[in-house]
Amino acid sequence: ETGVTQTPRHLVMGMTNKKSLKCEQHLGHNAMYWYKQSAKKPLELMFVYNFKEQTENNSVPSRFSPECPNSSHLFLHLHTLQPEDSALYLCASSHRGDRWGYGYTFGSGTRLTVV
Amino acid sequence: DAKTTQPTSMDCAEGRAANLPCNHSTISGNEYVYWYRQIHSQGPQYIIHGLKNNETNEMASLIITEDRKSSTLILPHATLRDTAVYYCIVRVEAGTGTASKLTFGTGTRLQVTL
Numbered sequence: 001e002t003g004v005t006q007t008p009r010h011l012v013m014g015m016t017n018k019k020s021l022k023c024e025q026h027l028g029h030n031a032m033y034w035y036k037q038s039a040k041k042p043l044e045l046m047f048v049y050n051f052k053e054q055t056e057n058n059s060v061p062s063r064f065s066p067e068c069p070n071s072s073h074l075f076l077h078l079h080t081l082q083p084e085d086s087a088l089y090l091c092a093s094s095h096r097g098d099r100w101g102y103g104y105t106f107g108s109g110t111r112l113t114v115v
Numbered sequence: 116d117a118k119t120t121q122p123t124s125m126d127c128a129e130g131r132a133a134n135l136p137c138n139h140s141t142i143s144g145n146e147y148v149y150w151y152r153q154i155h156s157q158g159p160q161y162i163i164h165g166l167k168n169n170e171t172n173e174m175a176s177l178i179i180t181e182d183r184k185s186s187t188l189i190l191p192h193a194t195l196r197d198t199a200v201y202y203c204i205v206r207v208e209a210g211t212g213t214a215s216k217l218t219f220g221t222g223t224r225l226q227v228t229l
Contacts, residue, residue, distance in 0.1 A: 002158065002160075042219045043159070088156065090158050091158075092159075092217075103217070104217050105161070106158030106159050106160070107158050109157070109158050
């Protein structure tokens with residue numbers, strides 16, 4: 001366990017379904033991130049939250065909707081996804097500005113399959 | 116953030132030292148060098164980071180050239196469990212009030228063999 005917990009670990013959903021991915025950390029971090037990793041591609045940063053405020057959205061389609069109710073929890077709400085959205089979705093957290101220098105802590109990810 | 120160049124793949128015999136190079140010739144003076152690794156189907160794991168001095172921890176050593184244009188991650192005694200993709204990343208330490216981004220490239224796939 002890294003201290004960042006993602007649920008579920010695996011998810012299969014139809015293109016008309018609505019589902020949510022959950023990320024939780026109790027490391028005292030105050031910045032949280034969603035990354036997408038498609039097969040044989042580098043990790044792509046999707047969203048950045050700093051103290052519950054979204055500070056970055058890297059041109060992510062609106063069918064992905066993030067929510068950060070507090071510094072410890074991050075959600076990714078999914079609706080009307082496409083098969084090409086199948087990927088490993090990773091959550092990470094860090095200290096704001098990472099002044100402590102330990103970088104990011106990643107969860108184990110949610111393996112999403114859209115059918 | 117500066118871009119990095121890494122070999123696509125490397126092999127290493129178990130028990131030997133694995134030396135993973137990274138080129139970051141456009142690095143700026145305030146950019147740190149970070150190394151992460153990703154074991155298959157898991158999230159990336161922080162290994163080590165440095166600014167200009169060589170660094171060592173329980174996992175690895177980081178050697179940064181004097182001109183800071185390249186670095187080498189050293190796993191002193193590689194094991195089968197070190198088989199992973201290793202990412203070299205350079206980034207600025209963000210100022211107060213901002214979250215710093217971590218941008219991943221394609222990394223080096225290290226295969227440790229018996």
